[in-house]
Amino acid sequence: MGKLPQDTILFKMPNWMPGYYQLMDYAKAVENLVIKDEKGRNISLIKVRNNAWRLTGVKNKPLLLSYDIKTAKQFVANSYVDSAHAYLIPGNSFLYVDGFLNTPISVSIQKPVNWKDIATGLEPVNGKTTEFTASNFDILYDCPVLLGNLEELPSFNVGEVEHRFIGYQMGEFDKVAFMGKLKKVVEAAVSVMGDIPFKQYTFIGIGPGQGGIEHLNNTTVSFSGKSLNTATSTNRMMNFLAHEYFHHYNAKRIRPLELGPFDYDQGSKTNLLWVSEGFTVYYDHLIVKRAGLIDAETLLSNFNDKLNAVENNPGKRHQSLIQASYNTWKDGPFGTQGEDPNKTISYYDKGPLVGLLLDFEIRQATQNKKSLDDVMRTLYWQYYKKESRGFTDAEFQQTCETIAGKSLATIFEYVYTTKELDYATYLGYAGFKLESKPTDGKQAQKIKITREANPTAQQKAILQSWLGE
Incomplete structure (x- = not known):
């Protein structure tokens, strides 16, 4: 990380992620936290709270921070990694420096060579496929990352804005018909506001399960095409996706002050x-x-x-x-x-x-x-x-x-x-x-x-x- 203009800093891990209104205690997953100076020497940390570590004597010094995140449960509101894919909740993965949430961030992802794809709402760097930027930590924490060998469904445009659907283990179903219905859902949602406030939107299917979380230009949803075997279950899925999509208006932009x-x-x-x-x-x-x-x-x-x-x-x-x-x-x-x-x-x-x-x-x-x-x-x-x-x-x-x-x-x-x-x-x-x-x-x-x-x-x-x- 870059140099900071103060002698004492506090590294923190979020306790929750916006969109899921429960305290998640993400810091409990942090292991082997180490900080080194520019010469590779360890700098001692003091844990002052469950999710906070204090570091002193570092004014204007470059620092290298490393740690592991232990994942154990597949759920839309926490990170999970196995041998075939990874779903990363940034609030469950990236520490921030207290008082510097408005700092721009760059993210470089090193994925296994046999994993082809990355799906995220983060802005790619100059068209690169593994490097991304965020203008601040709120944006970073708003953009989960899905990695692995993913499948992308036929995208569609609404108001010249591309809408994509990328997922893991989506199964067999009529994908063209599904995306045709989803386009109608998006068009109906957009018609309420008469405005589309992003350059691109991505539905990210994280695999079978339950739950979805809304974000400014993407949503992560539990999804399996196997559930689309009846008209009732398909309608239920369209309600679910309509809900998460409309959230980019109501909750993310039309929002309570808090x-x-x-x-x-x-x-x-x-x-x-x-x-x-x-x-x-x-x-x-x-x-x-x-x-x-x-x-x-x-x-x-x-x-x-x-x-x-x-x-x-x-x-x-x-x-x-x-x-x-x-x-x-x-x-x-x-x-x-x-x-x-x-x-x-x-x-x-x-x-x-x-x-x-x-x-x-x-x-x-x-x-x-x-x-x-x-x-x-x-x-x-x-x-x-x-x-x-x-x-x-x-x-x-x-x-x-x-x-x-x-x-x-x-x-x-x-x-x-x-x-x-x-x-x-x-x-x-x-x-x-x-x-x-x-x-x-x-x-x-x-x-x-x-x-x-x-x-x-x-x-x-x-x-x-x-x-x-």
Whole structure:
């Protein structure tokens, strides 16, 4: 590494990776940490915290830092290396100097000679295939690296921007048809914002498993073509990929103020994951419908799943959406890992339902001239494009109310409190109603969104606009 203008420095390893809101303790994987000076002499380190090592007497001296990373578990949020491939989470792999996160970085990868390919969102150096740059550590940590003998599917362009899909052990499936469907998904997502903020985007399939993590110009996803053997499983995969792709807008660019610059030690806690994650679920459902990959009844079935998950969860009486967002670090990403799972909820379930009610409220208030799409576009163009920052809780609500042209205090009670959702009122704006199946008290109740037999002209207009028909 280059010379640093101070005598004492602190090397640190992140405790988590943005996009996965759990403390991962990546430093526990660091072994055989050694620092040498320009003459090859060892310089002593003092470990001052689990993820921090102090070094003194190094002002203006070149240093060579070396260490090993032990990997043991295949998962989208941690690094894993075996004899055939490597998946590197930069936050799990690269130390940084405290106070120098804005330093430009160069990365040179030495791969086994029998590994042909590297997939990453990092910027290559002068067209070289093993050397990359990042303008700062936030960008470095946002770009996982997949190495091995990989397969690339036929790429496609949307708005003259190339979209690639590169993966490991993807299996046999109709790859041309798959990419044709994925192109429709991307086109539907882009149509919401009317802007593509990168030169190239890469879907990186890390192999069979579960989970995906969003990034600014790429996503890493567990993927196996073997799972595409039915229409239902294919639609589920398209929802998944729509979710991760739409995240490059919602969460990475349309973001709560707390999600950047990141706190790599304690985690960046926010009340707004119900927007960043919950609304992304809402949009992944809408995007596959707008892409023409599912029909209206399948769309409603997706929301019925969320509806039943929320209404049959006793945690709805104990935890609000903002509490679920802020407490995800201890409750787990789905609200099931805390001390009492019966007192927690998932913003992945309730968030999209509130998004649905909010969307219908805006459409009703504006005679169907505005929608939640307008909210998302305003947040994107105002805070990301114009002001280059995230938004506060108050600014999010203010933006929604400006678009609606009225107070939305009642809707936001569903966010800040455990008040029961008034489905009948808001679903009624689009000519929907709820039907519930009686139970004997031993089984979870079954609730279903159905259509009114004789909707009004306004209800028909809102419904057709929402469905994209």
